Amino acid sequence: MTRADLLAIALCAAAIGGAFALTWSSQAAGWVEIRAGNALVGRYPLDEDRDIAVHGRLGDSQLRIESGRVRFVASPCPNKVCLHAGWLEHSGDTAACVPNGVSIRLVGTRAAAVDAISH
């Protein structure tokens, strides 16, 4: 093996390491933070399926954690905008039942790709 060989192999190895780092880092979220009336009332991991009832101004909002995602499944508000937000699965995703004063936010084990979403 010549020096050029070793250099070539080292460069390939470095590139492979970089490729691993780039492609194998996941953006999946780890937990959901639940707030009622602006106070943190719960923090649950997303890797365990469960149903959660959150008591708010109008009554109980129902959340479901399933397959690493979370969503509102029932809420005492008249228009169910919170339900229409659907499944949240990425770090930084948020949804809120404004009339009931209940909001959820996903927090992750890896960095969120963006700091805020304009919508």
Place this chain on the structure above:
Amino acid sequence: MPTVTPQDRLIAGYAALAVAINVIESGFPSPLPGVKPGLANVVTLIVLLRHGWRAATAVTLLRIVVGSLVTGSFLAPGFWLACAGAGAALAALALGASYNRIGAHIDKRWTLSPVGLSTLAAQAHICGQFALARWLLIPHPGLARLLPPLLLASLIFGIATGIATQRVLAELALAKSPTVKPSQET
């Protein structure tokens, strides 16, 4: 009437060998259908180093076409994947050989031996195949995760086949000049 030259026989012989390796290799399982370690590139490398670039290209082309005919995958995705892989490998070998020609003038220790060439060719082979698979055959972003392990495997294969090539070349050199004493095992 065209005559068959010794060169033709040489190319044919090598191509047959490469096809045989290819066919055996096609029996191996692979995480990505059609993406193979490229063991037949050993033949390409040997031909390149002993008989030049044109011969290497000829052998490779023959290997792919005949190999696909034999395995019944002519013009199938596997065929195009093989083309992509071989094309990329040939390009890498050409670059490596050019580098060697320049590098030899500067410092002998900085030329690429068959090990380095084989490694680069193997990596290029995977990259070429993956590029085709990712952009034309399976445009799924999740595919990217398969690339690093494939590259890692081909890095190891490339080094191993490079070493094997070196041995073969040494034996061939010995066979050519039988008056030379067989060298000690190093």
Place this chain on the structure above:
Amino acid sequence: MTLRRIAAALLFAALVLWLGLRPTHRHPADEADPLLLRQEFLAMGTQVSVSIHLATPKDRPAAAKAATAVEAFFHDFDRSWNPWGDGTLATLNQTLAAGKSIVIPSPMRALFARAWQIRELSGGRFEPRIGTLVRLWGFDDTARLPTAPPDRANIDSALAALHAAAPYDESDRYGAAIGVTWDFGAIAKGAAVDEALSRLRVDGFTDAIVDAGGNLAARGRRGERAWRIAIRHPRAELGQRFLATLDVGDEAVNTHGDYERYFEYQGQRYCHILDPETGVPARGFESVTVVHADATLADAGGAALFVAGPEHWRELARRLGLDQVVTVDAQGQVTATATLARRLQLTPGITAKIVP
């Protein structure tokens, strides 16, 4: 000899694997980042989020205090500027409804004047006196959305009253103007966000984002990198989460869309952005995003562009001084101004038409 080489190769492989599988420390998750404070609360009918980048972790308590002050500010601001209820603006509106003229309190005059200026520049497409129509359509209450459009007759009479109403001369008096309800819904969040960031700056925090339900503005940077903002795709439920992302400096990114406050009736979508000319919800766009250093202008201007529609928005944007705009029309076609297109990173698969 060969054995040594194989051993070396395996060692290399192990090294490579180890390098690749190490957790990336450069960008810790927000929750684990000791240099990021994030506080969220409900206000102005939406989720508000304050993100502050800290120079040192020791600043965290002071930053939390500053963020709490921002929350208090938002509640006050909401009470003052809510067109309904019993706050300052609501009382003014009730006075107008009774047929009397109003005296605008001096802390409110600046926004009244600014809103009017934008109204004039936009040819009335942004109209701060549109509250009566908003309530008629039912978009005044975030807790309650309607299920059907109001009667055409009611729309017409509200429109007539609006079009007949006296203009505002940017003084401290207005009226009498029956049928006029001042509603700053399309400008308030922008104004609030800029004001909140000023207060954070006074408290010593110059690297922050204040995000009021997607109407956001940023200042400074997040440490080594710029703040990174994504623009939500107007039809995210169809697959793509984001339309694009971009790095921002001291500027606002404000999006108006038809996908958050709307109702569907007989197959038609009625969104909350009303056209002051026709009295019905604007059509033609799924979303309009404006990037501008002035969050108030980005908010009101963006609303005006949404109303202007795909045919007239570019001309109106020029008049308003907005040269960084990206729109998505009802067919899903993305169009961006050249200035914005240069810095916008579109999600792969999305192509944008670029206009000068």
